[in-house]
Amino acid sequence: MQTLSLWGKLSASPTVLVFFFAIREPKTKVQNRMSRIRLLPDIVASQVAAGEVVERPASVVKELIENSIDAGARKIEITIHRGGMSLVRVIDDGCGMDRDDALLSLERHATSKIRSAADLQAVGTLGFRGEALPSITSVSRFRLTTREPNAIAGTEIIVNGGKIDIVRDGGEAPGTQIEVRSLFYNLPARRKFLRSENTESRNIEHQIHLQAIGHPHIAFTLLRDGRLIFQLPATATLGDRIRDLYSVELLERLIQLNGAATRKIQISGFIGQAGLSRQTRAQQLIFVNGRAIESGIITAAIREGYHTALMRGQYPVTFLFLDLDPAAVDVNVHPAKREVRFRDPTAVREAVIRCIQQALESRRTEWQEKFRAPHAAPEPVGTAAKIPSAPHRELPHFQADSGDSGHRSAGFVPPLPVMPGSVAVVGDHGRVQQTIASAEAAPQQFQIIGVLNKLYVLMENADGLVLVDQHAAHERILFEDLRRRMEEQGVPAQKLLLPQTFDLPPRDADWIERNMSTLQKMGIGIESFGPNTFKIDSVPAFLNVSDATQFMRKVTDDLKGASNSSSAMRLGEEVIAKTVCRHAVKANDPLRYPEVEKLIRDLLNCDLPYCCPHGRPTMIQISLAELEKKFGRKT
Numbered sequence: 001m002q003t004l005s006l007w008g009k010l011s012a013s014p015t016v017l018v019f020f021f022a023i024r025e026p027k028t029k030v031q032n033r034m035s036r037i038r039l040l041p042d043i044v045a046s047q048v049a050a051g052e053v054v055e056r057p058a059s060v061v062k063e064l065i066e067n068s069i070d071a072g073a074r075k076i077e078i079t080i081h082r083g084g085m086s087l088v089r090v091i092d093d094g095c096g097m098d099r100d101d102a103l104l105s106l107e108r109h110a111t112s113k114i115r116s117a118a119d120l121q122a123v124g125t126l127g128f129r130g131e132a133l134p135s136i137t138s139v140s141r142f143r144l145t146t147r148e149p150n151a152i153a154g155t156e157i158i159v160n161g162g163k164i165d166i167v168r169d170g171g172e173a174p175g176t177q178i179e180v181r182s183l184f185y186n187l188p189a190r191r192k193f194l195r196s197e198n199t200e201s202r203n204i205e206h207q208i209h210l211q212a213i214g215h216p217h218i219a220f221t222l223l224r225d226g227r228l229i230f231q232l233p234a235t236a237t238l239g240d241r242i243r244d245l246y247s248v249e250l251l252e253r254l255i256q257l258n259g260a261a262t263r264k265i266q267i268s269g270f271i272g273q274a275g276l277s278r279q280t281r282a283q284q285l286i287f288v289n290g291r292a293i294e295s296g297i298i299t300a301a302i303r304e305g306y307h308t309a310l311m312r313g314q315y316p317v318t319f320l321f322l323d324l325d326p327a328a329v330d331v332n333v334h335p336a337k338r339e340v341r342f343r344d345p346t347a348v349r350e351a352v353i354r355c356i357q358q359a360l361e362s363r364r365t366e367w368q369e370k371f372r373a374p375h376a377a378p379e380p381v382g383t384a385a386k387i388p389s390a391p392h393r394e395l396p397h398f399q400a401d402s403g404d405s406g407h408r409s410a411g412f413v414p415p416l417p418v419m420p421g422s423v424a425v426v427g428d429h430g431r432v433q434q435t436i437a438s439a440e441a442a443p444q445q446f447q448i449i450g451v452l453n454k455l456y457v458l459m460e461n462a463d464g465l466v467l468v469d470q471h472a473a474h475e476r477i478l479f480e481d482l483r484r485r486m487e488e489q490g491v492p493a494q495k496l497l498l499p500q501t502f503d504l505p506p507r508d509a510d511w512i513e514r515n516m517s518t519l520q521k522m523g524i525g526i527e528s529f530g531p532n533t534f535k536i537d538s539v540p541a542f543l544n545v546s547d548a549t550q551f552m553r554k555v556t557d558d559l560k561g562a563s564n565s566s567s568a569m570r571l572g573e574e575v576i577a578k579t580v581c582r583h584a585v586k587a588n589d590p591l592r593y594p595e596v597e598k599l600i601r602d603l604l605n606c607d608l609p610y611c612c613p614h615g616r617p618t619m620i621q622i623s624l625a626e627l628e629k630k631f632g633r634k635t
């Protein structure tokens, strides 16, 4: 307290200030007694704190941008040189500071954002610890210029390694400009931990992406080594910001979340539609009350929400914004404020899962449009005659061994484009244009061209060509069918001729005991038969199980890891997902036309038709525009 009241008087004179810093280093009685315990000098204490707050140049950028945002900036310009190691400069047009505040801002635990411990319960700003500036100044060459909007002059302060060297009038525009040079110049050990300039630059860019996505109404500019990396205008919506920062193409593949999830937790933003994923977590952005955070709970919930819509080893793309009562979130967990603690983590988890599931399923109708034949949309069913592609055209005969293209003489024009490789016979009596009544009120029309390589169903729609992977499609259909049956009355079981008994190690046995009822619902007739011994007398009818004991060992192995925390339902789904694959139409099973047609119709009626239970896409679209490009008709 004493320190604070002194500041007002002392700040006018820089020389006194330097002196003041010197006497603040505690030459206390404690030290005179040669005690073993000493109070650390302030600069050292700041450097210790800096270890946690300022890990790398990206943390400097993060803290400075957060300060600018808290200061109400509408425009933030960031300049970095050599991965931020030689320079980080952040200029904002926020509220600025007067001289006293500017000096005070460099003190440890000096903040304008909270006043009491009670305020910690509901922090409404990004900063609140009062640690960033002193931490940064203690490990760099630091220059601050700041000016309040109506002030005649601003203030410039230069600090080197935590020691204030210059305080004078400055003449910059209103707002605050902070320059951090030679980061960690006085901490060689820390400097050694820095990565290459490129890596550090990328980390910085990631930080700026987070802030830019979190605050679309603020304009951001990034200059890297003299090059303009991006200049984002202030926008009204998150969608616009995503478009400006990434691309329209990305935005088009996102699903907008509808806002409310529960009364207590609102979830908004965008998530990638099924099939859109990345190899890293770099585009999995999560915000809680406007703060970009990392959260194991939410990451796991996102994964769970995507469940079968995500390929193994891939990460979803999310711009997920959770808003909840500030008192229900503790942000004071980590010095870098990267993590938060939820008062009710289960509620958060469930809200996220539900929200993602609903969003993915909401895409279904839109997706079904992809199957609509090019000319089918506006006409009622009876007007097929108007459709240019003659409805009575027969499906083409393709020989399975048509790879021998030498048979085709120069004069022969195939009825339909023939792809390289073998083409399966689809059937010879199917109509090209089929009308089917799907679960939806309006009838759906789709147009099958043929089957390529006994695997890919080729279809035509208004956008161009659609390819459906018949194996993946069948997996999805079986998966949803079995899941529905499991929910309703259980999966049909097939009795074994001879019941078998088998032993398992105690842990596996325990797992089976705990999940017995789910396994039974799955059509696995299993019961205890003494300690660690089981009897199995039936297996799921849809499976081709030759050795029931072997099958059970495998199921236990596959699933015991996956199901620790999840529900019985989920366990069942895992059993199905792991096993349908073996049962589904194989890649090279030739299907006849009615079968292909049924496959497509069934797929259209699935909850998540666009991917197989392992998250691989069931369908890809090649647009006419893409074809035109490939054929050099359009550049």
Ligand code: ADP
Pocket: 063, 067, 068, 071, 092, 094, 095, 096, 097, 105, 106, 110, 111, 112, 113, 126, 127, 128, 129, 130, 131, 132, 133, 134, 175, 176
């Ligand atoms: P915190 O942000 O946790 O309060 P900091 O050390 O980051 O702590 O900043 C200390 C104080 O300095 C802030 O509380 C704020 O009042 C002031 N400050 C920092 N940066 C700016 C800025 N760009 N514009 C206006 N005020 C700022």
Ligand code: MG
Pocket: 063, 066, 067, 126, 127, 128, 130, 132, 133
């Ligand atoms: Mg701060």
